[in-house]
Amino acid sequence: MSIILETRGLNRSFGAVTAARDLNVQIESGEVVGVIGSNGAGKTTFINMVTGYLPPSSGEILFEGKSIVGKSTREIIRKGMTRSFQVAQLFPEMTVLDNLLIALVAAEGPRPSFFSGLRSKSRVARADEILEEFAVQQYRDAIVSAVPQGARKLIDIAMALIGKPRMLLLDEPTSGVSVEEKFPLMDTVMLAVRRHKVTVLFVEHDMEIVERYVSRVLAFYSGEIISDGAPAKVFGDAKVQELVIGHGHGRKTEEKERSAA
Numbered sequence: 001m002s003i004i005l006e007t008r009g010l011n012r013s014f015g016a017v018t019a020a021r022d023l024n025v026q027i028e029s030g031e032v033v034g035v036i037g038s039n040g041a042g043k044t045t046f047i048n049m050v051t052g053y054l055p056p057s058s059g060e061i062l063f064e065g066k067s068i069v070g071k072s073t074r075e076i077i078r079k080g081m082t083r084s085f086q087v088a089q090l091f092p093e094m095t096v097l098d099n100l101l102i103a104l105v106a107a108e109g110p111r112p113s114f115f116s117g118l119r120s121k122s123r124v125a126r127a128d129e130i131l132e133e134f135a136v137q138q139y140r141d142a143i144v145s146a147v148p149q150g151a152r153k154l155i156d157i158a159m160a161l162i163g164k165p166r167m168l169l170l171d172e173p174t175s176g177v178s179v180e181e182k183f184p185l186m187d188t189v190m191l192a193v194r195r196h197k198v199t200v201l202f203v204e205h206d207m208e209i210v211e212r213y214v215s216r217v218l219a220f221y222s223g224e225i226i227s228d229g230a231p232a233k234v235f236g237d238a239k240v241q242e243l244v245i246g247h248g249h250g251r252k253t254e255e256k257e258r259s260a261a
C-alpha cells in the first residue's frame, strides 16, 4: 500500500487559539478513515488545511508524495483530492439531472461554450448511469430544493466522484439525514467509493456510523490527535471515552430526541 496523504508537524493558530498542534498523519491508499472529536476539537481546521481552504501556520502536507501547501483548492482538486461539504453544494433551483450535466461538463475541462451540447445524448446517458449507481433515479427531473436531504447528499457525493478523485473528504455525510436514511445512504456511498477505488476521510459525530464504516479512526481533542488506529482500539482508549465519545453520544442523543419530537 502507498501513502496517499501525509501531514508533518502541521500547526494552525487563530490568535491565541491553537486549532491544530503538530499533526503527523499518514493515510494509506484505500483506507476509510473517520475523524472524530467534540465541537472545537480541530477537525474542520485539519480538513480545511489539507484541501487548501486554509493555509497552515507551519508544517507540511504531501498528497501522493508532493507538497500541496500553498496550492489553491482548484489545483488540489485537479491533483485528485476532492471534498464534499456538510451542506450539499448543488444548484437548488435546477433539476438533479441538470446539476449532474453541469458537473459532467465541468469535469471535461475548458470549452468554448459551456452550455452548448449540455444535454447531449451521451452525457444524459452518463448522468442516468450515475443516478442509478447512487439509487436516486426517482429524483432525476426534480428540482433539487424539493429532494430529501439524504438523496441530496448522495447526489453531491456522486458529483464529487465525477472528476475521478483518488481521495475524497466528506464533512459529516449523515448530518441532517433521518435515522432511517443514514445507513442506506452510507451503504450506497461505501459501495461507490469501493467501486471507484477512492480513499476516504470523513468527519463524523455519529459514532454508530464511524463504528460501522471506517477501518481507522483519528480522534481529535484540543487541536491534537489523541488516538489513531482501528475503531476498537480508539473507542477503547480511556482518554477518547472521556474527552470525545461522551460528547459524541451526547450530541447523538440530542439528535435522536429532536427527530423523535
Ligand SMILES: Nc1ncnc2c1ncn2[C@@H]1O[C@H](COP(=O)(O)OP(=O)(O)OP(=O)(O)O)[C@@H](O)[C@H]1O
Pocket (backbone or CB within 6 Å): 014, 017, 018, 019, 037, 038, 039, 040, 041, 042, 043, 044, 045, 046
Ligand atoms: N476562522 C477562525 N477564526 C478563529 N478561530 C477559529 C476559526 N476557525 C476555527 N477556530 C477555532 O479553532 C478551534 C478548532 O475549530 P474547528 O472548527 O476546527 O473544530 P471542529 O472540531 O471542526 O468543531 P465542530 O465539530 O464544531 O465543527 C476552535 O476553538 C475554533 O473556535
